[in-house]
Amino acid sequence: MSKTAYVRTKPHLNIGTMGHVDHGKTTLTAAITKVLAERGSGSFVPFDRIDRAPEEAARGITINIAHVEYETDTRHYAHVDMPGHADYVKNMVTGAAQLDGAILVVSALDGIMPQTAEHVLLARQVGVDHIVVALNKADAVDDGEDAVLTDLVELEVRDLLSAHGYGGESAPVVRVSGLKALEGDPRWTASVEALLDAVDTYVPMPERYLDAPFLLPVENVLTITGRGTVVTGAVERGTVRVGDRVEVLGAEVETVVTGLETFGKPMEEAQAGDNVALLLRGVPRDAVRRGHVVAAPGSVTPSRRFTARVYVLSAREGGRTTPVSTGYRPQFYIRTADVVGDVDLGGTAVARPGDTVTMTVELGRDVPLEAGLGFAVREGGRTVGAGTVTSVG
Numbered sequence: 576m577s578k579t580a581y582v583r584t585k586p587h588l589n590i591g592t593m594g595h596v597d598h599g600k601t602t603l604t605a606a607i608t609k610v611l612a613e614r615g616s617g618s619f620v621p622f623d624r625i626d627r628a629p630e631e632a633a634r635g636i637t638i639n640i641a642h643v644e645y646e647t648d649t650r651h652y653a654h655v656d657m658p659g660h661a662d663y664v665k666n667m668v669t670g671a672a673q674l675d676g677a678i679l680v681v682s683a684l685d686g687i688m689p690q691t692a693e694h695v696l697l698a699r700q701v702g703v704d705h706i707v708v709a710l711n712k713a714d715a716v717d718d719g720e721d722a723v724l725t726d727l728v729e730l731e732v733r734d735l736l737s738a739h740g741y742g743g744e745s746a747p748v749v750r751v752s753g754l755k756a757l758e759g760d761p762r763w764t765a766s767v768e769a770l771l772d773a774v775d776t777y778v779p780m781p782e783r784y785l786d787a788p789f790l791l792p793v794e795n796v797l798t799i800t801g802r803g804t805v806v807t808g809a810v811e812r813g814t815v816r817v818g819d820r821v822e823v824l825g826a827e828v829e830t831v832v833t834g835l836e837t838f839g840k841p842m843e844e845a846q847a848g849d850n851v852a853l854l855l856r857g858v859p860r861d862a863v864r865r866g867h868v869v870a871a872p873g874s875v876t877p878s879r880r881f882t883a884r885v886y887v888l889s890a891r892e893g894g895r896t897t898p899v900s901t902g903y904r905p906q907f908y909i910r911t912a913d914v915v916g917d918v919d920l921g922g923t924a925v926a927r928p929g930d931t932v933t934m935t936v937e938l939g940r941d942v943p944l945e946a947g948l949g950f951a952v953r954e955g956g957r958t959v960g961a962g963t964v965t966s967v968g
């Protein structure tokens with residue numbers, strides 16, 4: 576292979592853009608890479624290389640999550656651009672499950688919309704600890720009266736963050752225009768730089784569990800002709816090297832890592848937080864799926880029964896209008912997995928929208944579980960609850 580190896584010179588973090596459909600996440604992502612490419616750190620990734628699936632171009636929306644990489648003066652970032660459309664929240668959850676911080680994109684023209692709120696709630700559940708707000712399309716609300724409306728949108732967003740425990744008063748809210756920055760307008764280029772400065776300073780370097788046994792939730796599976804099956808995702812904890820033995824939980828196979836790359840660059844060792852592709856020896860492509868977990872052999876025992884505290888969303892938050900009782904069977908989104916589960920509330924107890932309850936769940940299949948793990952509960956394409964595992968078994 577003649578590819579240049581990945582050299583670790585700056586701390587690496589995973590961030591991403593989330594928010595309601597059409598608020599400008601993909602445009603802003605492209606603008607960030609352009610602004611940084613002009614400073615000489617990274618390469619410009621145009622809009623149509625981020626939204627590149629034919630159905631994305633046709634519908635003008637993001638469906639799949641897309642990864643790009645860039646560097647600021649102090650950090651190396653992997654950035655996932657997530658879809659805003661309600662139908663693709665599942666893909667958004669997969670992207671958010673690995674983030675150290677998120678950029679919440681809110682159109683200053685529209686303010687908070689349903690998926691703005693849903694994404695903040697889901698981010699909390701999957702363990703995103705820091706959110707920076709990009710009040711986008713600021714170019715379109717530039718004069719007198721509009722400026723007052725933008726102030727109101729900012730207040731609204733800060734309230735939303737506080738309601739989900741994000742400290743809305745202290746969160747940076749930066750007024751930007753992804754579109755104008757992409758067009759090279761100096762004023763708005765500066766706005767994107769200000770946003771990146773806010774991310775650099777507000778999102779702290781997370782604690783990485785380098786000493787723990789290796790674990791990576793599988794986000795995607797691909798085949799490299801002639802080489803084998805590749806799985807991608809962010810390393811949740813530990814480290815992995817070429818030649819290491821690993822097991823794939825879900826596929827129930829043990830194998831060896833024969834190749835390791837990050838953004839197309841080969842690496843010797845991947846560590847917690849890195850966004851990587853692992854080449855697995857002799858594993859058929861259809862044996863592995865998103866939601867499976869690659870881990871050091873014997874380091875985790877999957878199970879299907881757990882107890883959790885779950886917040887049942889109120890109707891106002893887009894949740895159910897009727898209570899939940901024993902026998903309820905929604906989907907559970909755990910790490911990158913999406914598994915059906917039977918809920919037991921104990922006897923005839925019911926959980927009304929707005930309640931926080933303890934429940935026992937029996938999943939349709941075994942998944943690696945541990946106390947403290949966050950998850951989302953979904954039904955018929957919408958989020959109806961958010962919970963944390965309290966005990967397993």
Ligand SMILES: Nc1nc2c(ncn2[C@@H]2O[C@H](COP(=O)(O)OP(=O)(O)OP(=O)(O)O)[C@@H](O)[C@H]2O)c(=O)[nH]1
Nearest residue numbers: 596597598599600601602636637659712752753754
């Ligand atoms: N005026 C103005 N329009 C913008 C700006 N950013 C994006 N737009 C427009 O808003 C529309 C949606 O932009 P996208 O970047 O595709 O939005 P998105 O949030 O990625 O959408 P999904 O991924 O489908 O949820 C496009 O027509 C953009 O040109 C901006 O800063 N100012």
Ligand SMILES: [Mg+2]
Nearest residue numbers: 600601636637
């Ligand atoms: Mg998009």
